Amino acid sequence: MKLAMKKYNVNYYQSFNTVLTQELLRFNGLTATIRDSLKNLKRAIKGEVLLSSELEQALTSIIDGMVPAMWKKQSYPTLKPLGGYIKDLKTRLVFF
Numbered sequence: 001m002k003l004a005m006k007k008y009n010v011n012y013y014q015s016f017n018t019v020l021t022q023e024l025l026r027f028n029g030l031t032a033t034i035r036d037s038l039k040n041l042k043r044a045i046k047g048e049v050l051l052s053s054e055l056e057q058a059l060t061s062i063i064d065g066m067v068p069a070m071w072k073k074q075s076y077p078t079l080k081p082l083g084g085y086i087k088d089l090k091t092r093l094v095f096f
Contacts (some may be wrong), residue, residue: 024096028075031093037070 033089051059065070065082068073076092078085081083084090 020096025073026076027093027096030071030089033074034071037068 022078025046037055040049041055041059041062043049054070058070061068062082067078067080067082067085075089078088
C-alpha cells in the first residue's frame with residue numbers, strides 16, 4: 001500500500017491514482033476478512049474457540065460452494081460460486 005501511494009500519489013489531476021488506492025484499501029480489507037474468518041473456522045473445527053453463528057453460516061456456505069455472507073459484505077458484487085469467486089479474486093489481486 002505504501003509503495004503504491006508513493007509511486008502513484010493522489011492528486012487532483014490523476015483520478016486513476018485515487019481509484020487505485022481506494023481499491024487497494026478495499027481489497028486489503030477483503031483479504032484480511034477472508035484470512036481471519038478462515039483462521040477462526042480452523043480453530044473452531046479444532047475446538048479451540050466457539051463456533052459463532054456467523055462462523056457457522058460461513059462454514060455452511062463454504063460447504064455448499066457459495067461465497068460466505070461475511071465476505072460479500074467486504075467484496076465486489078458477484079454471482080459466482082465459491083470456486084469461480086476465488087479464481088476471480090486471485091486474478092484481481094495479481095492485477096493490482
